Amino acid sequence: MQQIINTSMINYKAFFRWLYSAIVHLIDEQVSPEVPKMTQQDVAHITEFLLNFDDIGTINSPDGRKKPKFIMEKLGQYLMDAPLTIPFEIDANEWNTFLNQNECFKNNPSIMKHYRDTSLIQQFNMLKKSVSNIFDKLQYSLVDKFEAIKVVDVMNFSHSILKITNITSGPYTVLLGLLLSCPPSPHFYFIEINNEHSVHVKAGTVYASHQDLESQPKNYEILDLQFYTSNILSLLLQENNPTKTAVMYQCPSIILRERLENVDIKVSIFDQVLVKINATFGGNSVLKILDGMIASSFAVSGFRNVSVVLADSRRKVRIYEMEAEEDEEEDAEMTNSTVRESDVSMPENSDCD
16 A cells, blocks of 8 residues: 555656646746756656546436546545455565465465455455454354343333433442433433342432522523443533523432432333432532533543533534643534535434434
């Protein structure tokens, strides 16, 4: 690949030097003496550069629109999921010559094979398949080593949208946060499963409502949730008003766990009446208002002390250092190509539209 890049760079430089000289001549200006004169070798490089282009034009996409074809240059062909149209000549390569003269080395499984006609995308797909094959048998052998102690009917998972976060708290306890309805949602479910001696399950419905001493109570809608650590559940909230300003809240999980109530594990939790808990209840409720941002989702890492919030437009993110003395944020605009890929990957008939 490095040889292809080096060759392409030589051809690119020769082509654009010639193009610059041609433009200067056409506008009747004198070529700078610093520009080297064209040689017969440069002409050969330019010819190779121009002859290596292919598939220039447009194609009809499945939706009927015309799209530009991918311009196939010698380097660009390696980024297509198709065999190489102009394979690199390696006959003069000393290593390749050595392997051809010594079949014992060429067929040795420890020698990395060279796929002359395969693009990088094809080789990457081959690598993924090989890695997947390694674990195919292993996953079935591991299943036999585990035995289910108890199946807890947590929720009715027929919902089209489900966001779930979980974390272990000690050797016997698992904490779950479930957002079942399409965000924004007025509440989420918080569940604690303990299996120290026998299975015990506690659960509750959690909402967010905050009131300062000098203001009216504010009810927040819940966009996303994720455990920051086993002791903190991060919530991405949204003000229930036309501005839809995003708010981030670090909720101590102990506040929720203290108010959970036992549920009957023989009945689906979804069919039981659960205790309602205000996530912002307590004297140390600190909500971080994300001014000027309508958010859609976020990701947090307690290990790195950082959170990343994705805007509703999916074109902008904000990065926050969670435990710094002063909150520092960094806005990063995504490239147009990334946005297009995200749009394509999203389902066309979303229940959240």
